[in-house]
Amino acid sequence: MANLPVGDPFAPRNDYALEIDFIKEPPLIPITETHYAATW
Structure with missing residues (x-):
């Protein structure tokens, strides 16, 4: 692509x-060891 x-x-x-x-x-922010959120 x-x-x-x-x-x-x-x-x-x-x-x-x-x-x-x-x-x-947006950057990936760690929420837990296995979960990330893309947010500002």
Whole structure:
């Protein structure tokens, strides 16, 4: 896939997406040893 979209792939479907979500993908934050969340 050569032309992947930039930003968070869920941003276009998210009514609460921030402007930055369309520019960058949020970092993965560890919740537990086996669970991560991509959030700001």
